[in-house]
């Protein structure tokens with residue numbers, strides 16, 4: 001099995017939009033989502049198809065800047081631009097959209113996005129460790145169920161939710177095993193290939209097919225390890241990726257790291273391993289169990305976001321990490337400020353090279369980024385030579 005995504009994100013989205021149109025012709029409904037706090041199980045239990053609508057490319061930004069201030073995070077602008085700029089073949093197919101009150105840019109942009117489609121915004125509590133937070137979030141999950149039931153004209157029963165929760169947990173277990181294959185040194189797949197592949201596979205109208213694809217990817221990775229068929233040599237330093245930019249389309253930094261001689265062996269955060277760690281408890285009331293699981297998502301919009309630091313600490317050890325790259329999108333204050341605490345763990349506790357990059361979706365800073373990344377890789381190699389790994 002070829003473990004590469006051979007299409008660009010635009011081609012992937014266009015192909016997916018054809019499948020989506022066919023599914024809609026057969027009566028399926030489509031729910032657009034915008035964030036990892038979205039309890040996707042509710043869409044699936046309603047028999048609808050979930051689609052991610054976050055912007056990850058620069059093309060839609062020009063249209064967005066006619067309305068939004070230019071000094072916004074590129075993710076916010078590209079997401080809005082997809083809705084108004086006619087650059088996205090998927091957006092028009094969504095029957096409704098769900099967002100969450102994460103950062104300021106997102107929630108203010110959602111007020112405008114709501115003019116384009118029926119939209120529901122979940123009120124996300126931002127101090128996840130407080131006991132009231134879970135109570136409030138359970139209430140919000142219940143409200144989302146009612147919104148989707150009304151919007152899609154279907155009852156979302158506990159029974160259908162339980163079935164979907166089991167299926168989604170299966171997906172998370174498979175993803176976790178796929179990620180774990182990269183604990184092997186050298187790795188059986190490069191970071192760019194895995195991100196490309198998982199992003200492309202995720203555009204699916206058929207969950208069973210998706211799970212089968214994940215199982216095939218896992219089997220192929222395990223075979224490669226058995227047959228010592230690695231994606232690169234052992235000389236490449238092992239990088240942990242944290243922060244943002246874990247997706248096909250906005251992957252310029254990820255590509256640079258691997259072009260410059262490193263290998264990204266683990267990704268923390270959205271699009272990474274930590275989103276597969278947390279299962280939904282199959283023995284609890286399904287809505288409460290969903291609320292509990294999704295409140296455990298780590299994001300810099302939370303304060304304090306302690307679980308993220310614990311996860312980075314653990315992943316550094318589990319994946320034999322030699323350096324950590326933290327990516328922040330321009331104008332994202334939350335991830336930008338939180339980077340200091342990430343550096344304390346990486347440099348202070350583990351004594352590892354740390355590189356914080358702030359960038360956007362454009363290609364204008366590629367030259368400067370390359371120089372900084374080369375220096376980062378140099379540091380890791382030097383550390384190795386000095387016998388620290």
Ligand code: SF4
Pocket residue numbers: 034035036037102103270297298299300301
């Ligand atoms: S980084 Fe935060 S706001 Fe962005 S998708 Fe992830 S959870 Fe949502």
Ligand code: SF4
Pocket residue numbers: 073074075076102103104105106244301329331332333334335
């Ligand atoms: S990158 Fe930061 S500012 Fe941009 S949408 Fe995500 S949390 Fe908000």
